[in-house]
Amino acid sequence: MTTRIEHLVTSGQFSLDGGTWDVDNNVWIVGDDHEAIVIDAAHDADAIAEAVGDRRLTAIVCTHAHNDHIDAAPALAERTGATIWLHHDDLPLWKQTHPDREPDAWLVDGQTIEVGGADLRVLHTPGHAPGAVCLYDPGLATVFTGDTLFQGGPGATGRSFSHFPTIIDSIRDRLLTLPPATKVLTGHGDATTIGAEAPHLQEWITRGH
Incomplete structure (x- = not known):
């Protein structure tokens, strides 16, 4: 059964540190005809x-x-019976949104999530958030980067729980070491590749300071 990646854009609001912004988010569905x-x-x-x-x-x-x-x-999990996975370092952020419902399981760096022919390896990439992770599947030549790496640079680090030098370390050591042809599917906006972003690392560091 062929593994496929599907893309959905949903709209809502992002709130942190007393501010609220309208946002469009990328939702990624990975799997085959039977499971995802x-x-x-x-x-x-x-x-x-x-x-x-x-x-x-x-x-x-x-x-x-x-x-x-x-x-x-939580609503999707209740509807489908799916397990919610999060890195434990992001529990304080999680509780800001869902104080009465913890995730069901904790993501650990290096673990593999298998579904529908995909093997997604968890890469802990703190910086945008303490428990930020990316998911890399060599067979699909794809990495899902959340808000750690976008087309054009790192995710934002100007708010609580974030740290610019840490996100640079994560991107340099965990992401830019992936094959250049690896497709980067992000939490917001357009896709890119590791090869397209790698040459700009020093420029981001300079800009960040």
């Missing part, structure tokens, strides 16, 4: 469930716990 996982259940559980269809949803994997990436996760 969702990467970042953002804003609209009904739309995500409709996109999954009659497949078995085995997991909802959170790249980090900013509210715009997790706000629909």
Whole structure:
């Protein structure tokens, strides 16, 4: 059965440190005709469930716990029986949005999430958030980067729980070491590749300071 990646854009709001912004989020569905996982259940559980269809949803994997990436996760889990996965370092952020419901399981650096022929390796990439992770599948030549790496540079580090030198270390050591042809599927905006972003590392460092 062929593994495929499906893309859904949902709209809502991101809130942190007393501010609120309108955002569009990328939701990624990875799997085959029978089972799938969702990467970042953002804003609209009904739309995500409709996109999954009659497949078995085995997991909802959170790249980090900013509210715009997790706000629909409990409702989607309740509807489908899927397990919510998050890195433990992001639990304080998670509790800001869902104080009465913890994730079901903790992501650990180096573990592999298997679904529908995909083997997604968890890469802990702190900086945008303490528990931020990326998911890399060599067979699909794809890495899902959440808000760690975008087309044009690193994710934002100007708010609570974030740190610019840390995100640079994560990108340099964990992402730019991947094959240049690796497709980068992000939490917001357009896709890119490792090869397109790698030459700009020093420029980002200079800009960040």
